[in-house]
Amino acid sequence: MANELNMETSKKLFDKAKALLPGGVSSPVRAIKPYPFYTKFAKGSKIYDVDGNGYIDYCMAYGPLILGHAHPAIKRAIVNQLDNGWLYGTPIEQEITLAKRITEYYPSIDMVRFVNTGTEATMGAIRAARGFTGKSGIIKIEGGFHGAHDAVLVKAGSGAATTGVPDSLGIPADFTKHTLQVPFNDIDAMADVMDAYDDIAAVIMEPVMGNVGPILPEKGYLREVRTLTEKNGIVLIFDEVITGFRLSMGGAQEYYGVTPDMTTLGKILGGGLPIGVIGGKKDIMENISPAGGVYQAGTFNGNPLSLTVGLVTMDILKQDNVHKEINRTGDSLRAQLEDVIADLHLDYSVTGIGSMFEVFFRTEVRNYQDAMKCDKVGYLDFFHRMLKSGIFLPPSQFETNFVSYAHTPDDIQKTIEAYRENLK
Secondary structure, eight states, X not given: OOOOOOOHHHHHHHHHHTTTSGGGSSSGGGXXXXXXXXXXXXXXXXXXXXXXXXXXXXXXXXXXXXXXXXOHHHHHHHHHHHTTOSOOSSOOHHHHHHHHHHHHHOTTOSEEEEESSHHHHHHHHHHHHHHHHOOOEEEEETTOOOOSSGGGOBXXXXXXXXXXXXXXXXXXXXXXXXXXXXXXTOHHHXXXXXXXXXXXXXXXXOSSBOTTOOBOOOTTHHHHHHHHHHHHTOEEEEEOTTTBTTTBTTHHHHHHTOOOSEEEXXXXXXXXXXXXXXXXXXXXXXXXXXXXSBOOOOTTTTOHHHHHHHHHHHHHHHHTTHHHHHHXXXXXXXXXXXXXHHHTTOSOEEEEETTEEEEESSSOOOSHHHHTTSOHHHHHHHHHHHHHTTEEOOSSTTSOEEOOTTOOHHHHHHHHHHHHHHOO
């Protein structure tokens, strides 16, 4: 049963924050109305606010925390590295070790460039693809999210029949005119754009749409994209910042058996610390500076803390067979949610794959336009009811929920009970 929450301290902090931070937050998705809760600490599957409320967390920092909050092995690795320093500005052995490990799991990756965020990774991958092909255009999937840089902040509904329209103030139209958009799960639309334009360097896409979903690729769709890009000499970039090391050690490309030309990684690989990876075939990656003429650099690239934690995270994922466990939990959770939806006779749909899940407040969703028809206001009301029941979901219908290795059977049972109570 949902209870009223005492969030007075959070409210006071938010009132102070609004005078110092745009919108009172450091990232837009955290701007929960009327105000967000402020976290004091987190452990395992739980997150606790400054007013003493505890929540079962399915946001998991929007995906990185596949092992749960404050995993002891991750903490030990950070502390041990701190004893040796935390930033050098020189090459370190962990770069080689982690790069080698990544190439073993991702056949699309011969070489990597370590960066600090998913945004940097996708920005660098697009630049590398343009440098490699000598072409300017890119195709992205409508509603696909690839960070906050100018080339990919394109207004939904623009960019297929016409050139892309910026989706943010401060982006000149010239910056997005080379960005074309097509719907997810529509191979004919992609083929039509490729026929109409001869200056396309790359297709960048999430193999499973994570930032409006999850929305899954239909059977054969990713393979058709691969065939189409190969036929037209276009670089295929899989943005696996969310799905990398989430669906399997080799990400969605291993799960679906489709190998792109380039891959971007992040989130899970950093174990909760900032990281991004630009990865790809050798002939593409050797165009990146200092080996080639595609410039990319960063003070914090390959920082020792993130790389050390990345190695430990990969060890735990492999040794503990984490994916088998959390994917099984995800399958069970989705099946139980489907039973709840059916019992309550709701025209909602349960979607997801592996340890990713979502209840869409409408029937079948196969692309961005379908997702936009969801009951967004109804979802936000539901989010607040779940919070009162001790369940923290992402505060948007268009974000993915994540199961972690730390979630227990008791957590899942309480979660199902809360869904049943709050969807009525």
